[in-house]
Amino acid sequence: MQGSILLSSGSDIDIMVHGLFSYELFGHEFWITTTHVSILIVMIILIGFSIAANRAMKHASEVPGGFQNVVELIVEMLENMVCGTMGKCGGRFVNYVGTIFIFILISNLSGLFGLRPPTADYGVTLPLALLSFILIHFNQFKYQTPKQIWTDMCSPLPPWLPIWFPINLISEIAVPISLSLRLFANVLSGTIIMALIYALLSKVAYFWPGALHAYFDVFSGCIQTYVFCMLTMTYISNAIGEEE
Amino acid sequence: MDNITGAELIRACSAIGAGLAVIAGIGPGIGQGIAAGHAASAVGRNPGAKSDITSTMLLGQAVAETTGLYGLLVAILLMFVQPLV
Numbered sequence: 001m002q003g004s005i006l007l008s009s010g011s012d013i014d015i016m017v018h019g020l021f022s023y024e025l026f027g028h029e030f031w032i033t034t035t036h037v038s039i040l041i042v043m044i045i046l047i048g049f050s051i052a053a054n055r056a057m058k059h060a061s062e063v064p065g066g067f068q069n070v071v072e073l074i075v076e077m078l079e080n081m082v083c084g085t086m087g088k089c090g091g092r093f094v095n096y097v098g099t100i101f102i103f104i105l106i107s108n109l110s111g112l113f114g115l116r117p118p119t120a121d122y123g124v125t126l127p128l129a130l131l132s133f134i135l136i137h138f139n140q141f142k143y144q145t146p147k148q149i150w151t152d153m154c155s156p157l158p159p160w161l162p163i164w165f166p167i168n169l170i171s172e173i174a175v176p177i178s179l180s181l182r183l184f185a186n187v188l189s190g191t192i193i194m195a196l197i198y199a200l201l202s203k204v205a206y207f208w209p210g211a212l213h214a215y216f217d218v219f220s221g222c223i224q225t226y227v228f229c230m231l232t233m234t235y236i237s238n239a240i241g242e243e244e
Numbered sequence: 245m246d247n248i249t250g251a252e253l254i255r256a257c258s259a260i261g262a263g264l265a266v267i268a269g270i271g272p273g274i275g276q277g278i279a280a281g282h283a284a285s286a287v288g289r290n291p292g293a294k295s296d297i298t299s300t301m302l303l304g305q306a307v308a309e310t311t312g313l314y315g316l317l318v319a320i321l322l323m324f325v326q327p328l329v
Contacts, residue, residue, distance in 0.1 A: 015324065182313060185316055185317050188320065189316055223302055223306060226303075227307070
């Protein structure tokens with residue numbers, strides 16, 4: 001099975017990330033894996049869509065029609081989602097949240113086309129969660145004074161008694177881990193079950209992979225995308241605080 | 245029974261451990277059921293807020309699912325990565 005990109009291209013159970021070819025860098029051996037290839041395909045789809053959207057919006061008409069309508073619908077939907085969750089400070093985060101929303105959504109849906117979804121690799125979801133983590137704490141230090149942060153970190157007890165500080169610190173560090181593991185484990189479990197079904201395909205399964213794809217890729221993928229973005233927005237809103 | 249090697253024994257025990265680890269799925273099942281039941285009664289009381297209730301319910305259910313997914317991850321690691329062999 002070395003070198004196959006499509007999940008369903010063999011009769012044996014195949015859920016792992018495969019290395020396609022290796023290269024040496026600074027004395028270490030690195031591998032170009034199937035995840036890189038799927039992520040490249042997702043990127044090409046997104047870049048192609050953005051170029052087409054850019055071209056459509058340059059010749060935008062007063063009454064939108066066709067492709068321009070679709071682009072405006074997507075942008076408005078993302079803006080409503082972000083501003084509805086984050087209130088008036090949401091406008092600055094539409095770009096970030098919209099970008100990761102579309103990227104995770106297309107990555108999860110790429111399982112429909114037989115690719116191994118890029119989000120079923122922990123090396124993809126951990127950087128996404130770390131980006132959110134950095135954004136959360138950047139905004140926390142930007143909008144709150146150090147005294148407020150210290151009071152927050154010792155929160156159930158008064159700030160001169162920092163017994164709860166280590167526990168709160170652990171719960172802060174758990175944020176990116178749980179964000180990334182949630183997305184990773186959901187997509188990976190769907191991938192594994194689909195691979196088991198495809199291994200059965202020659203024997204008993206005839207039409208039900210379609211129904212399972214509808215659940216594991218479309219429903220679960222959309223829900224997890226929404227949850228990832230929703231939690232990112234909630235954490236950022238909490239970090240910004242009440243003032244403004 | 246004499247020709248069982250140590251690695252085979254560890255592999256068998258890993259399979260048992262994987263089965264035990266996915267028992268963690270009981271908790272999220274109960275939690276998601278409670279969330280869905282309360283959402284259903286909330287929609288019954290206030291049908292106008294159906295979309296808000298649905299999105300809140302799905303968010304809470306997805307967060308409650310995390311602990312079950314940790315058990316699933318342990319099971320997957322034991323089955324496919326086999327760190328103990």
